[in-house]
Amino acid sequence: MEFLGMYPTWHDTLLGSGWVLGIIAVVHVLASHVSVGAALVFAWLATAAYRRRRPELLEYVRRYGVLLLVFSYVVGSITGPGIWYSATVASPRGISALIHSYVWIWATEWVFFVGEVVGIYALVYLANKVDQKTHLKLTLFFAIASWCTMLIIVGILSFMMWPGQPEWFTQGGTLNGFYGPYTFGQIITRTAFMLVAAAVVGGIVASRIDDTAFRQEMTRKLAVLGIVAAVVGFFAFQWTLTTLPEHARTVMAALLPDWFVPSLWAVLIVTVAYFALTWALPRVLTPWLSVGMAAVLLVFGIWPEETARESMRKPWVAGQYVYSNQVIGRDVPALRIRSEVPMLEQRGMLASHPFIPANLRRVTEENTSQAGYALYLAYCSNCHNLGKTGIRPFGKKLADMDEEGLYGYLTGALASGSLPYMPHMPLKEDEARALARFLIQEGR
Numbered sequence: 001m002e003f004l005g006m007y008p009t010w011h012d013t014l015l016g017s018g019w020v021l022g023i024i025a026v027v028h029v030l031a032s033h034v035s036v037g038a039a040l041v042f043a044w045l046a047t048a049a050y051r052r053r054r055p056e057l058l059e060y061v062r063r064y065g066v067l068l069l070v071f072s073y074v075v076g077s078i079t080g081p082g083i084w085y086s087a088t089v090a091s092p093r094g095i096s097a098l099i100h101s102y103v104w105i106w107a108t109e110w111v112f113f114v115g116e117v118v119g120i121y122a123l124v125y126l127a128n129k130v131d132q133k134t135h136l137k138l139t140l141f142f143a144i145a146s147w148c149t150m151l152i153i154v155g156i157l158s159f160m161m162w163p164g165q166p167e168w169f170t171q172g173g174t175l176n177g178f179y180g181p182y183t184f185g186q187i188i189t190r191t192a193f194m195l196v197a198a199a200v201v202g203g204i205v206a207s208r209i210d211d212t213a214f215r216q217e218m219t220r221k222l223a224v225l226g227i228v229a230a231v232v233g234f235f236a237f238q239w240t241l242t243t244l245p246e247h248a249r250t251v252m253a254a255l256l257p258d259w260f261v262p263s264l265w266a267v268l269i270v271t272v273a274y275f276a277l278t279w280a281l282p283r284v285l286t287p288w289l290s291v292g293m294a295a296v297l298l299v300f301g302i303w304p305e306e307t308a309r310e311s312m313r314k315p316w317v318a319g320q321y322v323y324s325n326q327v328i329g330r331d332v333p334a335l336r337i338r339s340e341v342p343m344l345e346q347r348g349m350l351a352s353h354p355f356i357p358a359n360l361r362r363v364t365e366e367n368t369s370q371a372g373y374a375l376y377l378a379y380c381s382n383c384h385n386l387g388k389t390g391i392r393p394f395g396k397k398l399a400d401m402d403e404e405g406l407y408g409y410l411t412g413a414l415a416s417g418s419l420p421y422m423p424h425m426p427l428k429e430d431e432a433r434a435l436a437r438f439l440i441q442e443g444r
């Protein structure tokens with residue numbers, strides 16, 4: 001008998017594997033964005049130091065570089081592979097989709113990343129040991145290598161959300177998938193956000209400068225940079241949203257809470273107010289205030305942005321053809337990939353999934369609940385947790401439903417694939433009964 005080509009997946013019963021991945025990713029985004037933003041700031045300061053003969057600017061760059069090495073590079077290189085590991089076990093087919101189309105692009109990114117790592121070490125350890133012009137070249141090299149890593153990752157992330165051009169599905173082509181109408185908005189938004197993050201973290205170093213006049217000058221420079229970048233980033237994000245495909249906007253409208261847009265305004269206002277304060281009264285800037293602001297940015301700045309990005313590609317996990325629950329839901333002629341939905345419609349999930357125990361392949365009076373649990377794991381667990389914790393917990397979703405109501409929902413809205421944010425998930429009649437019974441009796 002033929003089965004779906006699934007890999008084993010990991011399911012976290014408390015948080016949900018998606019959240020574990022999300023938490024790791026948010027920390028990684030802060031570390032990596034600070035690093036790229038700081039690389040651009042270094043290029044600017046090192047040029048000024050060279051042209052105007054101001055060695056103290058270079059000393060600032062060196063000290064900030066040490067902080068990056070200790071913070072961004074250690075945290076970034078722990079969380080980076082962490083994303084790989086957690087994503088690979090949470091969504092092996094999603095990762096597989098990305099690798100199949102972009103393995104060489106990823107390799108290219110890795111080359112730039114190696115350049116970046118070599119660059120930061122050279123920048124820090126060769127300061128005052130090589131002549132200024134060579135040091136400036138190293139700084140520019142570091143900035144370009146860093147920014148290019150972002151450029152490449154944004155292309156891959158864009159593909160993950162939505163292959164750039166519709167022709168990609170029929171003709172393939174790396175660049176058809178890589179560049180889309182919303183890729184450029186994302187590049188500007190991320191670059192601006194990186195500069196904000198670099199200006200916030202740069203405050204930790206600036207606040208510890210001994211010379212009062214220079215401390216004031218650096219604090220104000222960072223404040224101006226932070227305000228300009230925050231405003232540009234805010235509007236670039238709004239613009240990016242308008243370049244998204246229709247479906248993404250429908251899904252976001254359905255999924256994002258009402259406070260989402262006001263919360264973006266709040267983040268902008270708090271960020272601008274913070275920088276305005278440190279500009280007007282540079283002496284209030286302390287290492288702890290900067291660390292506090294970095295934490296605020298982490299929680300209120302990155303989380304909503306990443307949540308939006310994650311919601312708008314629902315129900316797909318990658319390339320608009322792999323559902324979050326790993327089922328392939330669409331034909332991709334260019335890759336000779338066929339949708340698995342017809343097979344599921346015909347045979348049901350229990351008969352098609354390779355890891356269903358033999359005694360659950362058919363629903364019987366005795367195994368109903370176990371079969372329901374198996375169906376939950378195969379179909380729903382990537383997006384919903386049982387009980388009251390984790391991702392979209394059924395404890396809350398099903399609070400007001402009874403078994404009959406849920407059965408109707410499963411065989412109606414869900415099985416027909418008419419919900420924009422949930423996969424098309426056909427169920428045989430007895431499967432729907434088993435899943436409804438399990439979720440209502442034991443899943444809430």
Ligand code: HEC
Pocket residue numbers: 255314315316323324325376379380381382383384392397398409419421422423425
């Ligand atoms: C691709 C991820 C995904 C998968 C897989 C998935 N869901 Fe959902 N589900 C969602 C989203 C998104 C919502 C919208 C509400 C939210 O975000 O809280 C939702 C909402 C629901 C709701 C609340 C009613 C509604 O329409 O908003 C129920 C009930 C539900 N899902 C049941 C299931 C069942 C049962 C399965 C497995 C057979 C399943 N879901 C699989 C993503 C998913």
